[in-house]
Amino acid sequence: MNKKTENISGWKRFMKSMTKAHDLGTEEDILLEHDYDGIKELDNVLPPWWLYGFYITIAISVFYYFQVFYNSEEYSQAKEYESEVAKSKVEVEAYKAENPEKFNTDNIVAFTDDENIAKGKELFTSKTCFACHLNDLGGSIGPNLTDNSWISGGDVKSLFNTITNGGRPGKGMIAWESTITREERIQLASYIISMQGTSPANPKAAEGDIIFPVIVEEKTEE
Ligand code: HEC
Structure with missing residues (x-):
């Protein structure tokens, strides 16, 4: 062999x-x-x-x-979880710092001119917002956007932030950041502000604890 x-x-x-x-x-x-x-x-x-x-x-x-x-002084799932969360928080902060245009709302100011408001109105239809908030913004799946009760805030920065990053998890309002440009998101927020105090056909009951603007009640009485 x-x-x-x-x-x-x-x-x-x-x-x-x-x-x-x-x-x-x-x-x-x-x-x-x-x-x-x-x-x-x-x-x-x-x-x-x-x-x-x-x-x-x-x-x-x-x-x-x-x-x-028997060795949980050094290792436990809870500790592993905590350290992972702490690590991720640092990463999130670093990401925010590196991408100020996504998260920094300091320099966001609502448009008040007709052209940009009209663009916002057009986007509200073309980007399917109306499917959940209705064309007169009275609300159906999503909340009424014409009253002054807000879940996440009704000032332009809060509106921009909600449109950018979505509503509370699982509620149906997705983050639109990847599909709508920053400029367009400001136009949408401006359009929503311009619709404040209007009277939709079937307004959905107020939702949210944030009252903004506080003076809307007075305005409608005028
Ligand atoms: C699939 C349904 C759906 C679509 C489409 C949708 N929304 Fe929403 N929207 C919701 C829901 C549900 C909420 C409530 C979120 C929550 O409870 O946190 C919401 C919340 C909001 C809020 C915050 C309201 C508040 O009280 O704070 C704004 C502003 C808003 N939507 C604007 C838009 C815009 C602009 C678009 C289109 C780009 C859009 N939504 C598309 C369902 C939708």
Whole structure:
């Protein structure tokens, strides 16, 4: 036997010990008595390679158990969570600092000219806002945008922020930042402000605890 065939038979031996595959042609030895419409079953053993993997996971679980329950001074899931949250907060702040145009609302001022308000009105339809807030902004799925009760604030910066980053999670108002430009978001916010105090056909009941502007009540009485 030369070196090459020895190697191959060594590999084959190893494979056989890892699979314990039953030799072909001797199936009768391990054939079970079941017979399901001609389909028969062989009583093969679990392959050792699979069993070893299983034993390793059991060994690791014991190690993990003691690590978590007896060593919790150094490690606990709660601590891991806290440190991850702290780390992410730093990253969020860094991201905000690097992208001031997205988060910095300091220099946002509402448009008051007809052209930009008209553009905002047009966007309110073309960007499907009306589907949830209605064309007269009276509200349906989304809240009434003509009254002075706001969930997230009715000043231009708050409106811009809601349109940019969305409403409260899970309420249906998504973040529009990726689909509407910054300029257009200011136009939308300006249009909403211009509609303050108007009388929609079927106004939805007031929602939110933030009252803005405070003087709207007086305006409507005039
Ligand atoms: C799928 C429905 C839906 C669409 C489309 C939608 N909104 Fe909203 N909107 C909502 C809901 C629901 C809320 C309430 C969010 C909350 O409860 O935090 C909301 C809240 C708001 C608010 C804040 C109201 C407040 O009281 O603070 C503004 C402003 C607003 N939407 C403007 C827009 C604009 C502008 C568009 C189009 C670009 C738009 N929405 C599209 C459902 C929608």
